[in-house]
Amino acid sequence: MGGVRAAWPICIGYIPLGLAFGILAQKAGFDMLDIALMSVVVFAGSSQFIAVAMLGAGAAPASIVLTTFMVNLRHVLMSSALAVHLHSVSRWFLSLFAYGVTDESFAVNIVRFRDGGWHPYQALAVNHAANFTWIASTVLGGFGGQFIAAGSFGIDYALSAMFLCLLAFQLRGRIYALTALVSGALAIAVSLLLPGNSYVVIASVLGATAGFALKRYGQGDGGSHA
Amino acid sequence: MLEAEYILLVVAMGLVTYIPRWFPLFCLSQRKMPHWLVEWLDLIPVAIIGSLIFSDLFLMGDPRKLEVLQLKSVVAIPTFIFALKTRSLGGTVITGMVLFWLGTALFGG
Numbered sequence: 001m002g003g004v005r006a007a008w009p010i011c012i013g014y015i016p017l018g019l020a021f022g023i024l025a026q027k028a029g030f031d032m033l034d035i036a037l038m039s040v041v042v043f044a045g046s047s048q049f050i051a052v053a054m055l056g057a058g059a060a061p062a063s064i065v066l067t068t069f070m071v072n073l074r075h076v077l078m079s080s081a082l083a084v085h086l087h088s089v090s091r092w093f094l095s096l097f098a099y100g101v102t103d104e105s106f107a108v109n110i111v112r113f114r115d116g117g118w119h120p121y122q123a124l125a126v127n128h129a130a131n132f133t134w135i136a137s138t139v140l141g142g143f144g145g146q147f148i149a150a151g152s153f154g155i156d157y158a159l160s161a162m163f164l165c166l167l168a169f170q171l172r173g174r175i176y177a178l179t180a181l182v183s184g185a186l187a188i189a190v191s192l193l194l195p196g197n198s199y200v201v202i203a204s205v206l207g208a209t210a211g212f213a214l215k216r217y218g219q220g221d222g223g224s225h226a
Numbered sequence: 227m228l229e230a231e232y233i234l235l236v237v238a239m240g241l242v243t244y245i246p247r248w249f250p251l252f253c254l255s256q257r258k259m260p261h262w263l264v265e266w267l268d269l270i271p272v273a274i275i276g277s278l279i280f281s282d283l284f285l286m287g288d289p290r291k292l293e294v295l296q297l298k299s300v301v302a303i304p305t306f307i308f309a310l311k312t313r314s315l316g317g318t319v320i321t322g323m324v325l326f327w328l329g330t331a332l333f334g335g
């Protein structure tokens with residue numbers, strides 16, 4: 001059950017987010033069943049927030065679906081990177097696994113896969129522990145999340161700290177640090193220029209390509225130690 | 227609520243979320259990828275994590291605004307150093323949370 005243990009920072013981070021989503025949805029007129037349905041079927045934090053806001057503003061369903069698609073397109077990249085480590089499993093397993101690919105589960109699993117000895121079933125356990133926490137906390141938020149104090153114990157920082165640590169784990173050479181810096185700077189620049197969440201995809205593709213080019217064609221020993 | 231229209235909307239949202247998660251796994255994982263693709267994909271995680279962190283730490287509000295110096299980004303410095311030194315995920319998460327909590331208490335975010 002190393003998978004469930006590896007998922008705890010995600011779970012801590014999902015609780016305040018899930019509660020916040022539940023509270024927001026409840027205020028917008030959703031009942032607990034509505035909230036549960038969306039959390040089970042969609043399971044994507046940011047696009048759920050956006051969908052509730054758009055529904056509240058009277059947006060057309062087609063535009064909500066299109067926005068959801070755009071927001072979640074970044075998972076193409078994450079699943080592609082995860083695919084490298086999932087050769088040995090059945091397509092049924094992959095289809096189940098795909099359901100739980102989020103920014104957070106991706107980051108935790110890819111680092112563990114790289115370190116070696118991480119079993120696909122442990123990775124699946126990470127996905128589902130996070131999934132369960134998300135569903136439970138969104139429904140709880142819809143039930144009475146306003147009674148839980150916001151911001152207690154720095155819980156709002158759990159996911160930021162988790163990503164910081166996973167970034168530290170990923171810096172296995174100069175080329176990785178450079179790729180992270182370039183991608184991060186590009187993400188800021190693109191996100192200020194373009195609305196929506198497409199900046200993650202654009203910045204990651206450009207940043208990884210820049211790192212790749214540097215590693216292959218760059219001068220000096222920039223990447224040879226990586 | 228839970229009308230047919232809402233169920234339809236949620237199912238459509240679920241599909242457009244699921245397919246991008248599923249397609250690369252289904253298509254890429256069972257075949258041999260060219261070497262350059264593996265090498266490129268090797269840089270994708272650090273690129274994604276970099277993009278997510280930078281936008282998480284330095285962008286605030288809606289519409290987004292660049293705010294380089296604020297509690298979130300300042301707390302990130304000792305948290306990141308702690309992560310580099312200890313390589314402990316649990317310790318880093320706790321450290322980040324405590325520092326952020328203290329910062330909020332002292333400076334009100």
